[in-house]
Amino acid sequence: MNIEDIEKSMTRAKSGGTFNFFKTNYIGLDEEAYIFEITFPKECLNPFQTVQGGMIASALDEITSISVNILTKDKMLPSSTDIHVTFHRPAKAGLVTGKAKIIKLGRTVVSVEGKLFSSDNKLVASALHTAILTDTSTII
DSSP states (O other): OOHHHHHHHHHHHHTSHHHHHTTOEEEEEETTEEEEEEEEOGGGBOTTSSBOHHHHHHHHHHHHHHHHHHHTTTSEEEEEEEEEEEEOSOOOSEEEEEEEEEEEEOSSEEEEEEEEEOTTSOEEEEEEEEEEEEEGGGOO
């Protein structure tokens, strides 16, 4: 993986609204996990003043999907068939760290594990994301 491939994937990711909404920032690859920073704005908060679960699921979808696109050098994007999210503790507005690890990349299906960590490095949520691979050349 080279910087040009990563930049191509980041350009594609920036064309979507969630990347910009969460101010997603790709940090790098660490021991087979793709590392990201995500910012949950106050608009993500529920009445408990913690991040709403759907927003957490969306952030996990975002980082796992971008990771697949990076790994395939912008040739494939995942089209979700299942995202199973487990919530471990509440998240607050602000910066969190996301990690995504490709479990299995097949010819047509991908499975990815995603995790979000609080600013004090505690596990907030984890996910198993399964998706059909879509060739980016077919995307308008």
